[in-house]
Amino acid sequence: MRDIQTDSNSSSPKTPNVRLRRRSNEIPAEISKLNGNYLLVNDKYKYKSMWIRAYSSLWMLVSVSLIIYLGHLYIWAMVVVIQIFMASELFNLLRRANQDKRLPKFKFLNWHFFFTAMLFVYGRILSQQLVNTVTSDKFLYRFVSNLIKYQMVICYFLYIAGFVWFILSLKKRYYKYQFGQYAWTHMILIVVFTQSAFTVANIFEGIFWFIFPASLIAMNDVGAYFFGFYFGRTPLIKLSPKKTWEGFIGASVATMIAAFTFANFLGRFQWLTCPRKDLSTSWLQCDTDPIFKPEYIPLPGLLSHWLPWKEIAVLPVQWHALWMGLFASIIAPFGGFFASGFKRAFKIKDFGDSIPGHGGFTDRMDCQMVMAVFVYIYHQSFVVGQDYSVEMLLNQIMRNLGSEEQLALYTKLGKILQERRL
Amino acid sequence: MQKDISTTAPSTTSGRIRHRKRSNEVIPEVGKANGTQLLVNDKSKYKSMLIRAYSSVWMIGGFVLIIYMGHLYITAMVVVIQIFMARELFNLLRRAHEDRQLPGFRLLNWHFFFTAMLFVYGRILSQRLVNTVTSDMVLYRLVSGLIKYHTVICYSLYISGFMWFILTLKKKMYKYQFGQYAWTHMILIVVFGQSSFTVASIFEGIFWFLLPATLIVINDIAAYFFGFFFGRTPLIKLSPKKTWEGFIGASVTTIISAFMLANIMGRSQWLTCPRKDLSTGWLHCDPGPLFKPESYPLPGWIPHWFAWKEISILPVQWHALCLGLFASIIAPFGGFFASGFKRAFKIKDFGDSIPGHGGITDRMDCQMVMAVFAYIYHQSFVVPESLSVEMILDQILINLTFDEQQALYWRLGEILQQGILGKS
DSSP, X not given: OXXXXXXXXXXXXXXXXXXXXHHHTHHHHHHHHHHHXXXXXXOTTHHHHHHHHHHHHHHHHHHHHHHHHHOHHHHHHHHHXXXXXXXXXXXXXXXXXXXXXXXXXXXXXXXXHHHHHHHHHHHHHHHHXXXXXXXXXXXXXXXXXXXXXXXXXHHHHHHHHHHHHHHHTOOGGGHHHHHHHHHHHHHHHHHHHHHHHHHHHHHHHOTHHHHHHHHHHHHHHHHHHHHHHHHOOSEEETTEEEEEHHHHHHHHHHHHHHHHHHHHHHTTOHHHHXXXXXXXXXXXXXXXXGGGSOEEEEOOHHHHHHSSOSEEEEOTHHHHHHHHHHHHHHTTHHHHHHHHHHHHHTTOSOSOOSBTTTBSHHHHHHHHHHHHHHHHHHIIIIISOTTHXXXXXXXXXXXXXXXXXXXXXXXXXXXXXXXXXX | OOOOGGGOSOOOOOGGGGSHHHHHHHHHHHHHHHHHOOGGGOTTHHHHHHHHHHHHHHHHHHHHHHHHHOHHHHHHHHHHHHHHHHXXXXXXXXXXXXXXXXXXXXXXXXXXXXXXXXXXXXXXXXXXHHHHSTTOHHHHHHHHHHHHTHHHHHHHHHHHHHHHHHHTOOGGGHHHHHHXXXXXXXXXXXXXXXXXXXXXXXXXXXXXXXXXXXXXXXHHHHHHHHHHHHOOSEEETTEEEEEHHHHHHHHHHHHHHHHHHHHHHTTOHHHXXXXXSSOOSXXXXXXXXXXXXXXXXXXXXXXXXXXXXXXXXXXXXXXXXXXXXXXXXXXXXXXXXXXXXXXXXXXXXXXXXXXXXXXXXXXXXXXXXXXHHHHHHIIIIITTTTOSHHHHHHHHHHHSOHHHHHHHHHHHHHHHHHHHHHHX
């Protein structure tokens, strides 16, 4: 979530020079004066900035909905594209132009590591899906499964090649700068790829587990903005001076209510709730997972007098949704505070300028990243069935053993289990 | 790694020597010595060699003792080494002045350290812990429960550290604090990445930990001696005392000794058997096809000269050649990285725990690169070769709980029945 305060001055598109250390000092001083004294409620230009934000928000919403409609693979492609833009923004941030001129190929090193990380992260996710898709053609299957088997080695050697290249390119007076860039590259890649790996894993478990958390964050953001717009009086945290306690609490309540109802709405679509087991793009049919099957809870006596319904249909997933809503409103904003603190520490105004009124991609994605990781871990621990590792081992058995060997394994396992039971 | 001569005096110098302001004095003098004198020409080299040899003997002795005692003790040794390395590295870029104004900040580092430790060792040891505790029902339930929610627990710990960090950001210290945060992450990733691979290798069989570590040590010692006697041409600007003669001599030595050491080590069951639980008793197992000797008849002229008609080679020796190649060519780059890092931040050594060698990180820099490679090599080239009914059965017994094993059994039965029906 971006600081809302930088809105009033970001109506015109910014050139990248503004974010260089020397010049960007000018902008924050002026803004911090604004920030210190004026909350959004008192800002005269707030309606204009609100319209600009609303306009670009609408565009983002429309394109995301279109991609959701198109399917898992397109969503994945969208995540990859967003990732590339984020990495670009972040790589450029702390690069210093004059030092970079003396170190010609250093930019390539960043993208080499980026490519290696991409291969590693998506290779692991692909390894299961691809095997299911390519089983038709014998040669292609063998080629692909070999690639997958040696995926870890390939990525490792690519990384080592980059490591060796880095050491051989160390230049006498630039050691500190180069090591700093190396560490910075690693941190960026870890942050960007961890959350996108989890996002993509969520997508293949069912679009619901991607779209629902993302919309919760967006709702929390919008809710905080509007509650702050109308009611904001008490500042929340020094890092983001325009955030207010009224906005925070109002948004939390709104998010949790929205979570409960929105989960009901989203959980009824098979397109969103079915997991995707291969890389096809066709329509999905599957057995509805028990957490998406409605349970009917009779309303207590009072309510059934007032309202026409005698019982309400609650999907079990709605209870999980409450937890996710809680996390999205209380903890995910810390991702935004982290980004704000980071920008103050390094005297940067925005991570980029791709989205008018909002800043760069990283500005939009900062809370989403924290949420994506949480949703994946929550899903793996509390939602997914017992037989996850059983699935993986079964896959291994199917892939690596012939039918006689499978039978032999079966009989041996049976004997051992019998011994254990006694 | 070859250290400069000026470390002969026992480095009881306080940590301040490595502080930015004063270490500048030490570096130019050493740099002059480095730039112009190779080890071959150095007069006091015999004295420094004796000090290095003395501490090396102690390290090797302690190491051998722990190998004898077993997997659990080796893991404990790795953990202890890790704690020391993390402490050295945490202290490195800390600035005393800023730290006084941020009281709880050091605690944050150790919080993340503890979280990383729980995460990494939880994953590796989880099922083995369960296999050890199967006697007591209550304890079994408790441990299984903890393991099931292991990821959530570690994630919550991490997120609380993250929130703690944000809430402690102080107005004029943002940059320092973010720098420390990033530095903490990098240290933990480097230290725990390689140690998790090391521990995983240990439980696959001490051989897969001992051989790579020994190869690095042999490469180090051989490079030192070849440089001592023959070194003339400098190798790389980052480490001025390394020479091409040392490098090439050490490579050849390492590859030959890899081949032979693998033969010697591969004959011991203590070293080659994997450990399925956390017990400390003696191990017996079927070593697997890799460690069964194959006899090759020697070509005609050799039996005339020597007494042997054929040599027995363990298939693992071919793998050892690859390990030796990596240890001699690529692992030294870990040392170059550490040297470059020290030059960049004007530090003389990472620590001063070991006389003659510097700190623990100075000893472990090449080992870290090697440990990761050894584990990845093992997972990619060794395990699939020996993937058989036995191996998968072992995996099932090690990695799944009893209920999951039964579930697997039922589902496998269904699939096989469908297959049989489909065929007939």
